[in-house]
Amino acid sequence: MNRRFVVRLAWVAIVVAYLLHNDLWLWDDSGLLLGVPVGLTYHIGYCLAVAALMALVVRFAWPDGLDDDPPTGR
Amino acid sequence: MTLTIILIYLGLVLGIGMLSHRLFRGTGEDYFLATRTIGPFILLMSLFGTHMTAFSLLGASGEGYRTGIGVFSLMASSSALVVPVVFYTIGPRLWAIGKRHGYLTQVQFFRERWDSDALGLTLFVVLISLVIPYLLIGVMGGGMTLSRITHQAVPSWVGSILVCLVVLGYVTYGGLRGTAWANTFQTLVFMILGGVTFFWIVDQLGGLDAALAKVAASHPELMIRGDKIPPMKLLSYTCIPLSVGMFPHIFMHWLTARHASTFRLAVVAYPLCVAVVWIPSVLLGVLGNATIPGLEGPAANSVLVQMIDKHAPGLLAGLLAAGVFAAIMSSLDSQVLSLGTMFTQDIVRHYGFHDRMSERRQVLVGRLFVVAILLVTFLLSLVTDRSIFKLGIWSFTGFAALFPIVIAAVFWRGSTKHGVLASIGSVVVLWTYFFVEGWSIPGYTIGGSGVLPVTAMILVSTIVLIVVSLFTARPEPQVLERFFPQQRNVR
Numbered sequence: 119m120n121r122r123f124v125v126r127l128a129w130v131a132i133v134v135a136y137l138l139h140n141d142l143w144l145w146d147d148s149g150l151l152l153g154v155p156v157g158l159t160y161h162i163g164y165c166l167a168v169a170a171l172m173a174l175v176v177r178f179a180w181p182d183g184l185d186d187d188p189p190t191g192r
Numbered sequence: 193m194t195l196t197i198i199l200i201y202l203g204l205v206l207g208i209g210m211l212s213h214r215l216f217r218g219t220g221e222d223y224f225l226a227t228r229t230i231g232p233f234i235l236l237m238s239l240f241g242t243h244m245t246a247f248s249l250l251g252a253s254g255e256g257y258r259t260g261i262g263v264f265s266l267m268a269s270s271s272a273l274v275v276p277v278v279f280y281t282i283g284p285r286l287w288a289i290g291k292r293h294g295y296l297t298q299v300q301f302f303r304e305r306w307d308s309d310a311l312g313l314t315l316f317v318v319l320i321s322l323v324i325p326y327l328l329i330g331v332m333g334g335g336m337t338l339s340r341i342t343h344q345a346v347p348s349w350v351g352s353i354l355v356c357l358v359v360l361g362y363v364t365y366g367g368l369r370g371t372a373w374a375n376t377f378q379t380l381v382f383m384i385l386g387g388v389t390f391f392w393i394v395d396q397l398g399g400l401d402a403a404l405a406k407v408a409a410s411h412p413e414l415m416i417r418g419d420k421i422p423p424m425k426l427l428s429y430t431c432i433p434l435s436v437g438m439f440p441h442i443f444m445h446w447l448t449a450r451h452a453s454t455f456r457l458a459v460v461a462y463p464l465c466v467a468v469v470w471i472p473s474v475l476l477g478v479l480g481n482a483t484i485p486g487l488e489g490p491a492a493n494s495v496l497v498q499m500i501d502k503h504a505p506g507l508l509a510g511l512l513a514a515g516v517f518a519a520i521m522s523s524l525d526s527q528v529l530s531l532g533t534m535f536t537q538d539i540v541r542h543y544g545f546h547d548r549m550s551e552r553r554q555v556l557v558g559r560l561f562v563v564a565i566l567l568v569t570f571l572l573s574l575v576t577d578r579s580i581f582k583l584g585i586w587s588f589t590g591f592a593a594l595f596p597i598v599i600a601a602v603f604w605r606g607s608t609k610h611g612v613l614a615s616i617g618s619v620v621v622l623w624t625y626f627f628v629e630g631w632s633i634p635g636y637t638i639g640g641s642g643v644l645p646v647t648a649m650i651l652v653s654t655i656v657l658i659v660v661s662l663f664t665a666r667p668e669p670q671v672l673e674r675f676f677p678q679q680r681n682v683r
Contacts, residue, residue, distance in 0.1 A: 122441070132277055132455060136273060136430070137633065139269060139426070140426060141265070144587055145417050145442040148412060153359050154400070154404065154419070155261050157262065157265070158263075161264050161268070161269040161568070162264075162269075162467055162471060164267055164272070165466060168272050168273050168463040169226055169462075172459050172460045173460045176459050180456070181284060181285065183453045184284050184288040185288075185453060
């Protein structure tokens with residue numbers, strides 16, 4: 119796959135993740151999920167999902183060429 | 193018992209910091225940046241420990257007590273996304289430029305990026321003004337925690353001076369390497385102790401289900417976000433963690449990485465670390481309503497200490513105090529060292545010696561400044577009142593509003609020094625305006641709309657930067673060439 123396309127895809131995924139942070143549909147839901155209020159369970163799951171997303175981002179969309187620089191100093 | 197545990201803990205931290213001195217190479221770059229040899233795990237722990245303060249233990253539980261479970265979405269999961277994205281976007285790029293040109297400080301980078309001493313000096317003053325309240329909060333927080341946990345047997349100033357002396361010991365002796373090692377140990381300590389405290393207290397309360405059911409019956413509003421956190425506030429609050437891109441102490445840790453790829457672990461694991469620290473803090477705060485009812489206003493911040501006092505005095509109280517000290521010192525050390533580095537490099541070396549200063553003298557001056565900063569902070573802590581703690585969020589707001597500058601520095605060749613100076617000016621003016629308007633109003637948002645000042649400030653500082661840059665002269669081509677070499681293809 120074209121690298122530029124993968125980087126763009128990564129940014130689309132990051133924007134989608136940002137939008138999903140606003141879980142309006144759970145705002146007033148006091149039910150429990152996995153033993154804690156669902157509004158909290160969602161955001162704990164969100165942290166795990168972001169970690170998984172960032173693992174894909176650093177695997178497939180890491181900036182090229184940064185480690186190749188000769189250490190010239192001043 | 194409590195005091196013994198704390199003293200043992202402080203001795204351990206000091207020992208770890210001192211041990212790192214065995215690797216000291218005697219150069220300025222080694223003292224200030226550990227010769228850029230820090231690996232992925234220590235970088236992750238240093239960045240996370242530096243970013244998290246005592247607020248993530250005491251403040252988070254206090255907010256959980258007052259506001260309920262929604263605090264996690266407001267302050268924790270928003271950082272879990274924004275901070276790693278900032279690390280990914282600019283961290284390795286700044287590291288690469290810093291390594292190529294031998295930069296030691298944030299001010300040095302910005303000054304040379306736009307080839308302007310005036311810009312460097314302006315940023316230096318603004319950054320220091322925003323960091324100083326944080327130093328004070330750390331030193332005063334240490335004193336107050338120790339005093340509270342020992343039932344006022346130990347006066348506040350003793351805890352403050354203990355924090356200052358231990359940090360002074362390992363920062364002046366061990367430099368950045370000592371700070372990174374001590375940070376790693378301390379970050380592990382407060383992550384583990386937060387979890388231990390949680391499981392111990394929840395067990396004492398008869399299990400999580402029973403304890404939550406009790407709170408849900410008496411305070412159902414704490415189980416949802418409802419009116420306590422309006423949706424617009426949640427959206428607006430995601431701007432606050434952008435501050436991580438402009439913190440001088442975070443910038444300093446970025447420069448210490450061994451390779452660009454060293455950042456990968458921090459980018460991936462940061463959301464998990466946030467969850468590990470904030471889940472117990474917020475939940476314990478919420479559960480506090482069942483066991484310690486009736487805490488009003490700032491008193492709610494003591495809910496964790498009071499719960500431990502009630503359910504697990506002695507050993508756990510001592511361990512929790514050690515955890516709070518760990519969270520405080522792992523931020524204070526990096527802030528103090530970054531200020532010392534900026535004074536040495538950007539004022540004394542740049543203006544006094546015109547960049548001709550021996551390595552030994554740089555290290556000596558750096559150490560003396562660390563001593564001076566801690567001494568002044570300690571003296572100020574004796575005469576400052578508790579309202580300083582309210583400055584925390586305002587400090588974050590200021591750093592976040594400066595974020596467009598670092599994006600322009602890394603990605604926009606067309607940005608100009610006048611654009612950046614105007615942008616900084618807009619931040620100073622708006623910050624002052626909102627500060628005067630909102631200081632006395634708890635949870636202030638613009639016109640009560642739920643929009644935090646930080647959102648408006650980022651918007652304005654971005655527009656000012658773009659518009660003024662479009663009408664003013666770019667840096668010379670040879671300056672731009674240093675930061676955007678044509679032959680390299682970094683996307």
